[in-house]
Amino acid sequence: MIDRLSALSGAVGKWFAVLLVLVGTFETVSRHFFNAPTIWAYDSMCMAGGAIYLLGASYTYMKDSHTRVDLLYSRCSDRTKALIDVIGAAVFLFPLMIVMFQMSVTWAIRAWRINEVMFNSFWYPPAAPYRTLFAIGLFLLLLQAAAKFARDLYFLVRNETLD
């Protein structure tokens, strides 16, 4: 179920990659050939990039593609690996990412409340939608991490895989 959410997050997120390519190309052509630079391309591209990273975070976690320094890890048995992942998630992932999620919610609410804008350009787009997306991305990452945590724990205790 959570895997599906992460897959969905990936499915949605991937369109931002296409968007990024199209906007970047459009801006170049429009500025160079038509002398008509846009005021929205710069911020749109930054936000599309952010959407890729944040929506990709849970998808990448599901695919176990977050880089590990696996000098020792790769030599461990599956059970030891599960043990490392359970302890690692409890120590390195949940405390930090729960706090980051909580902060991202606080700042998203603040952005909606004060009508925060981005001022990299004089387009001044509202910051709230992106701040919200940022929080959603972290929430999905936490869900995915919780699902993997449950599976690893089950495997550790029962020595058989869940599902």
Add this chain to the structure above:
Amino acid sequence: MIELSPELVAILMLGGVFVLALSGFPIAFVIGSIAFFIGLVTFGTTTTFHILYSRFYDLSLNYPYLAVPLFTFMGVVLQKSGITKELYQRLYEALGSFRGGLLLVTIIFGTILAACLGVIAASVTILALIALSPMVSRGYDRSLAAGTIVASGTLGILIPPSIMLVVYAPQAGLSIGQMFMGAVFPGLILSSLYIVYVVTRCQLNPSLGPPIPAEQMTPFTVDKVGKLLMALVPPVALMVAVLGTIFAGVAPPTEAAAVGSFASILLAVVYGKFSWGMIRDASIETLRVSAFVVLIAALCYAFVGIFMNAGAGDVVAEMILAVPGGRWASFLVIMIIVFMLGMFIEWIGIVFIIVPIFSPILAQLGFDPLWAGMMICINLQMAFQTPPMAMSIFVLKGAAPEEVGLTMGEIIRGVLPFVGIIVFSLILFTLFPEIITWLPAQMIGPSH
């Protein structure tokens, strides 16, 4: 809150990364959490949470980092459309009995890429996507192939355009243009030394980079030359699209990357290799690669905030000022500190730490600021490849096609000789500083 001395914080944070990274848990979270816990102990919740979140959020909107998703996209399209596979096959045939030929091709390709891209992860990613499989599948030594990719991909941060030089120059009050010029010869010399190294090794031990088997050797025919040219055209056309866009001033590098991605799709269409599945694969792969790269970068960037807030940066300055033995001794210590910092933290943090501290000291000691700055940047370029905190190695590990199945150990073994080459080159540039300073001096307009 406990009052930890800056010295202790520096040791705990840097040592913590070293030790805890080895746990094998995803490195991004390990680095972020070390900053998190040290921050909690030293500054309490409000400060720690704010520093970590604001830096994390800020980096997620960073413009130059957009080159990562964009060049990944381009790399995957090239790979999935079979364009680069074809290129490597034809080159392999053309190089025939030449040992280690594909390594040489990879270094040259990496150097050309370096002249187009300024964000490290982007060029390592492309090389990982297109050069690794062709080499490994033809029996090339896995470590040597991996080391070559890391080293030549990392040149991207040194050979202009370079995000590192763009950040460094204003911090040190130097001209970006002059730093770009200063980096050209060091970059090309490094690239040549890499070629000498791989070719020599393969000549001594042919099994590292086997030539084409005798039974597959076909006589050189017009047809073969034609096929090589046909295989060369698409990537060359793409290079022209990207390089031309940057050099002709049509677009800055990030947008040029978008144009390159778009051009790679067009190329696939022209060659009849286009499918919607390819676009889907390219975008989902872009998501996977850039999410882990930027998450590491963002949490390293957050880490630096805590490190600096604890005054750990000053610890480094005090060490320098305490060194006896004249200007070259101080210079050596500065280089060693940069190298050691590079082993643990991301370059952007190092620039923040060292520039305000070292620039005045170096000037006071009578070193040419441009030369000294360049030496530091070349040194930092090496830091990308020194474990345990080695962005280039992480990127290769994460972006390498699954069927190759590279381990961290294999990559590190392959990378270390290249680190030796960079150390050698630094000695070379110290003995002959003109290698760095000559070209910038030729620029129009007096330097100041």
Add this chain to the structure above:
Amino acid sequence: ADKITWRSSGHGPASDPSQIYHDMLCKAITKASDGRLTVKPFVGGSIVPAYQELDAVEQGVLQMAYTCPMYNLDKWPAAGLISSRPGCLAGNALRSWFDFAGGADLMNKMMGDSYNAITFPGALSPLPPEVFFHSKVELNSMDDVKGLKARCMGDGGEIFKRLGAATVIIPGGELYEAMQRGTIDAFEYSTLASNWKMHFNEVAKYVYVSPARAPSDPQVFFVNKEAWAALPEDLKELVQGLVARFTQDQHEYLEYESIKAVEEFRAAGNEVRRVPDEIVAALTAEADTFYAEKSEKESPIFKEIYDSMTSYRSAYEAANA
């Protein structure tokens, strides 16, 4: 008495004069208070991301910061008024408005009671006028502005766009390369002195000067309310006095450096020129329209600050005609 430690950040980069003056001030406070108040200086971007210093002061991560009001446009549209915008007050006019004609109070009012940071008279350093444009092409009339591919930020960018320029958005760090490669023909950045340090003489032949585009890009010191309240009276006085002195010193120093920079740009083969009156007049007129329109749309504090600055500008000009 208890020893107090503050953290303070400029907005960087390390070689920028406002960062250097910020660091000097921090050391001066520590020294003058004989260590009762230690102020640790940080380079912009080293603790929190550059340009987010004021939020860090608000949150208590920093106790003091030295930054441009404009970097707080994300929260308060009116922050752009006390900034490098066309029609803003220049130099001493801006500083005297801030110190004596209610500028500092208006700024505190803009930030609001619930925002945990304040500023005070003496905290604003008015920079000399920014360079109008560094340009590869001559600007003789409005025809040259129309279609000009120029990098402009802030409200000035919007105003130039209305005047027909093709305004491009590029981060400061990428300007040098963008000019060298011809992505843009002209750009605005900072003062003559800063721009000389950025080596922009290498990428553009013409240096156009006029206070019309950005009469002054002020830098302002902000302090955390609680940290300020916790300071003994004598230390408050000491801090305020030193802040006032260093902001004024920096202003005078940069005036002097900008004058020197003109000679340096010329010696480097650049042509330093006055912007033609036609362009100045068009820009000023468009800016007045733009801000008048905006005053009607934004929250009341925007109009209050705008009107205060505009009437002070007339009064100042009348007195200094």
